[in-house]
Amino acid sequence: MTHRATQRGITAGAATAVAAAALTLLSTGAAHAAPDSVTWTDRVASVTRTVSDANPKAGDTITVTTKFERSTGPDLQLNWVKDFHDACLTYVTDSATMNDGTGDKAVEPYLEMKPGFVAGDFMATSYRVFVKAASPATFTVKYTVGASCTRGTPLSSGTSYQGSLGKGDYNSYGPFITVAKDSDGGGVSTGSLGSLLGTGSSK
Known part of the structure; x- marks a missing residue:
C-alpha cells in the first residue's frame, strides 16, 4: 500500500x-512579443502605424494597423490605402479590414495583393470610408513571417493613401520589423523611424 x-x-x-x-x-x-508604433502628421491627417510584434520569429503571424485621424473638419474620405511590407511577409487571406467606427468591414475582394504591398480600394467596396473629427479610421492587415526573411536586419514598412483632401506617400516610415535569429527567443524591438527620432516625424 x-x-x-x-x-x-x-x-x-x-x-x-x-x-x-x-x-x-x-x-x-x-x-517575446514587442509591439511598436510610429506616428506622424501631414496636412491631411495624423497617421499612426502599429505592428503587434516588431521582433517576430519565422512562422509567426503579425498584425499591422494604420490609423487615420483628424482633429477638425472637413471629413476625409479615403479612396485607397496601401500597406507596404517586405516581400518575405505573406498576407493572411481575408485578414484585411477597415473600421471607421462602425465595425470591421472586409476589404476583399477589393484588395490588390503584390509581393511588396497590399492595397484596399474603398471606392469599389459597397461602403465608403470617412475619417471624421474624433472618429478615426483604421486599416488592419495580418502577415505570416516567412523563413526567407533576413534575420536581425530591420525590414522597412509603411503606407500611402489617397482621399478627398489629398494624398500621402510614406512607404518606409515604419515601424521597422526585425525578425529574430533562430537562436533568439525574440525580445526588444530595434525600433522604427519614430523611435529612432525620439518622436514621430512630421510633414
Whole structure:
C-alpha cells in the first residue's frame, strides 16, 4: 500500500511539473512579443502605424494597423490605402479590414495583393470610408513571417493613401520589423523611424 501511494505521489508530482513547464513555455512564447508604433502628421491627417510584434520569429503571424485621424473638419474620405511590407511577409487571406467606427468591414475582394504591398480600394467596396473629427479610421492587415526573411536586419514598412483632401506617400516610415535569429527567443524591438527620432516625424 505504501509503495502504491508513493507511486501515485510521484505521478501527481510529475504531472504538476510538466504542467508548470508547459505554462512557462507558453508564457515565454507570449512574452517575446514587442509591439511598436510610429506616428506622424501631414496636412491631411495624423497617421499612426502599429505592428503587434516588431521582433517576430519565422512562422509567426503579425498584425499591422494604420490609423487615420483628424482633429477638425472637413471629413476625409479615403479612396485607397496601401500597406507596404517586405516581400518575405505573406498576407493572411481575408485578414484585411477597415473600421471607421462602425465595425470591421472586409476589404476583399477589393484588395490588390503584390509581393511588396497590399492595397484596399474603398471606392469599389459597397461602403465608403470617412475619417471624421474624433472618429478615426483604421486599416488592419495580418502577415505570416516567412523563413526567407533576413534575420536581425530591420525590414522597412509603411503606407500611402489617397482621399478627398489629398494624398500621402510614406512607404518606409515604419515601424521597422526585425525578425529574430533562430537562436533568439525574440525580445526588444530595434525600433522604427519614430523611435529612432525620439518622436514621430512630421510633414
